[in-house]
Amino acid sequence: MQTTPRRRRRITVPAALTAAGAVVAAGLTGCAAEPDPGTLTVLNSATDTREHNANQEFFERCAEPLGLEVEQISVPADQVASKALRMASSDSLPDILELDGSELPQFAETDGLRPLDELGVDMSGFSDGAVAMGSFDGTPYGIARSVNSLALIYNVDMLAEAGLEPPETWDELESAAAALTQGSTYGMAFSASPNADGVYQFLPFFWSAGGDESRLGDGAGAPALQLWKDLVDAGSASQSVVNWNQQDVNDQFLAGRAAMMINGPWQVPVLSEQDDVDWAVASIPVPEAGGDPVPPIGGTVMTIPKGDPEREANAAEVLNCLNSEENQLAWGERVNNVPTRADAAQEYREAHPKLAAFADLVTTARSRTALVGTGWPVVENALAGAFQSVLTGQSSPEQALQRAQRQAAGE
Numbered sequence: 252m253q254t255t256p257r258r259r260r261r262i263t264v265p266a267a268l269t270a271a272g273a274v275v276a277a278g279l280t281g282c283a284a285e286p287d288p289g290t291l292t293v294l295n296s297a298t299d300t301r302e303h304n305a306n307q308e309f310f311e312r313c314a315e316p317l318g319l320e321v322e323q324i325s326v327p328a329d330q331v332a333s334k335a336l337r338m339a340s341s342d343s344l345p346d347i348l349e350l351d352g353s354e355l356p357q358f359a360e361t362d363g364l365r366p367l368d369e370l371g372v373d374m375s376g377f378s379d380g381a382v383a384m385g386s387f388d389g390t391p392y393g394i395a396r397s398v399n400s401l402a403l404i405y406n407v408d409m410l411a412e413a414g415l416e417p418p419e420t421w422d423e424l425e426s427a428a429a430a431l432t433q434g435s436t437y438g439m440a441f442s443a444s445p446n447a448d449g450v451y452q453f454l455p456f457f458w459s460a461g462g463d464e465s466r467l468g469d470g471a472g473a474p475a476l477q478l479w480k481d482l483v484d485a486g487s488a489s490q491s492v493v494n495w496n497q498q499d500v501n502d503q504f505l506a507g508r509a510a511m512m513i514n515g516p517w518q519v520p521v522l523s524e525q526d527d528v529d530w531a532v533a534s535i536p537v538p539e540a541g542g543d544p545v546p547p548i549g550g551t552v553m554t555i556p557k558g559d560p561e562r563e564a565n566a567a568e569v570l571n572c573l574n575s576e577e578n579q580l581a582w583g584e585r586v587n588n589v590p591t592r593a594d595a596a597q598e599y600r601e602a603h604p605k606l607a608a609f610a611d612l613v614t615t616a617r618s619r620t621a622l623v624g625t626g627w628p629v630v631e632n633a634l635a636g637a638f639q640s641v642l643t644g645q646s647s648p649e650q651a652l653q654r655a656q657r658q659a660a661g662e
Contacts, residue, residue: 355385492642
């Protein structure tokens with residue numbers, strides 16, 4: 252995510268999406284070669300050879316019974332949106348467009364995607380967060396066969412030597428991080444980079460504190476900023492967190508320079524391939540005992556651009572097949588992500604107890620765009636500026652969030 256963690260990159264083309272809306276909504280007028288009736292095309296970001304081949308295996312499994320072949324057009328994750336817009340302008344959009352969940356609102360707003368319920372795509376039994384991630388204004392446009400989120404990953408030996416259990420509350424987190432900080436090892440590591448990586452890691456704390464991305468200035472999220480600042484000021488987390496992306500955090504953990512970290516299942520392949528660190532996964536600490544963690548839900552959603560009705564119907568059949576319980580479970584195991592169907596997720600949890608915390612956290616995870624829709628890119632930038640200014644001592648949590656509210660409002 253690794254399977255690329257697509258869910259966390261910054262969207263760089265919202266203005267372009269708006270400009271292209273007329274093109275998409277107007278029926279994609281342009282010139283293009285007639286598509287092969289026996290081949291469905293898919294635009295995605297599966298540029299990694301293993302991921303591309305795995306995708307092809309699943310696509311063929313679902314397309315062959317329909318007498319169809321599937322051709323993947325794979326580009327780097329940060330180029331999918333711009334590539335789709337170029338294809339739209341030439342009337343050559345794919346039959347299936349796989350987008351980062353945070354990008355879906357911009358495309359759905361153009362009226363260029365077919366509502367999946369109109370095509371009989373079955374999303375019953377999916378987690379609420381997964382449905383929300385694929386929806387815009389309450390209408391489902393995208394379906395996610397697996398998702399990811401964040402958890403607390405810890406060094407088993409370091410906690411055992413300190414006589415500690417994984418922290419469950421913020422007070423326990425601060426106490427444990429302080430106790431585990433010695434020499435060149437910090438007790439805690441997280442990403443506070445001024446981009447999508449940092450915001451993704453901040454959201455579990457912001458949301459669990461009661462923060463609301465549609466009302467940044469109400470102060471509810473200030474305790475989350477204060478927690479991060481307290482960890483850094485106490486020396487329990489490195490001041491370098493303001494520069495670390497999520498891969499940097501994992502590198503620090505594997506090097507023994509962090510006893511605990513916030514990270515996602517895309518790190519599991521790297522963690523599993525090494526023998527130096529015995530690691531385990533726990534839920535993200537919450538402000539008070541008994542509270543539910545509220546991490547972000549991430550991943551990609553498969554959408555069906557408007558086009559020829561027969562091709563739309565074939566694409567819908569492929570999506571239903573890909574999202575059967577059996578195929579979701581197999582795909583989730585292949586990419587270390589959690590299936591979005593509740594039945595498949597439970598099987599995944601039972602089959603992979605070491606990763607059970609990820610499966611549990613997905614049940615309370617939230618979509619980043621559910622409240623603010625197409626405004627998410629601006630909110631994301633505002634939140635990044637808020638924690639950067641607090642961690643570098645430029646403003647208090649309350650001041651930072653008030654400034655973030657003004658930025659999100661375009662003031």
